[in-house]
Amino acid sequence: MMRTASQTLFAAAVCVTLPVVASAQSWSDQPVKPAEHTDEVAVSYEDGGIYYNEDDIPTYNASEDGTVDWMTFSGFRRYHSECHVCHGPDGEGSTYAPKIKNSAVHMDYYDFYDVVVNGRQNGNSVMPHFGDNPNVMCYLNDIYVYLKARGMDAVPRGRPAKKEAKSDLIREMEDACMG
Numbered sequence: 436m437m438r439t440a441s442q443t444l445f446a447a448a449v450c451v452t453l454p455v456v457a458s459a460q461s462w463s464d465q466p467v468k469p470a471e472h473t474d475e476v477a478v479s480y481e482d483g484g485i486y487y488n489e490d491d492i493p494t495y496n497a498s499e500d501g502t503v504d505w506m507t508f509s510g511f512r513r514y515h516s517e518c519h520v521c522h523g524p525d526g527e528g529s530t531y532a533p534k535i536k537n538s539a540v541h542m543d544y545y546d547f548y549d550v551v552v553n554g555r556q557n558g559n560s561v562m563p564h565f566g567d568n569p570n571v572m573c574y575l576n577d578i579y580v581y582l583k584a585r586g587m588d589a590v591p592r593g594r595p596a597k598k599e600a601k602s603d604l605i606r607e608m609e610d611a612c613m614g
């Protein structure tokens with residue numbers, strides 16, 4: 436049976452389009468439209484220098500003048516000491532691993548936490564587990580908050596120029612975790 440020209444074009448379009456659609460299903464590949472996520476990141480309350488959304492999930496607080504909360508600043512530092520080697524500077528991705536600034540917006544907080552703690556394998560791509568690394572685990576909320584702020588374009592690339600002071604509560608939690 437011979438194909439018509441339109442059937443051949445349709446088959447070719449499907450072959451070209453399917454890989455693109457399949458690869459676009461990754462959270463890291465999905466574009467972030469900040470207006471669609473503002474409720475998720477809106478600060479509902481603050482407790483000891485830690486900001487939370489209405490679901491009691493840690494979130495960032497970035498002021499108009501560029502001042503960020505301590506956790507966002509700390510997350511920048513911790514991300515760049517442990518995560519950027521694979522995921523690139525500022526969560527932008529690399530040829531080795533995907534950008535995770537978008538993943539922090541699209542993924543549920545608990546899914547993000549699970550992947551970092553337990554790792555994940557997807558074909559040849561492997562995210563190692565960090566559940567026994569105190570340099571990650573003691574600062575996982577900081578890293579999450581920083582990446583969420585990056586994904587929402589609330590903070591620009593690079594080290595935040597202004598930051599809130601580290602609160603006593605954050606200092607106590609850090610000391611307890613790091614021993």
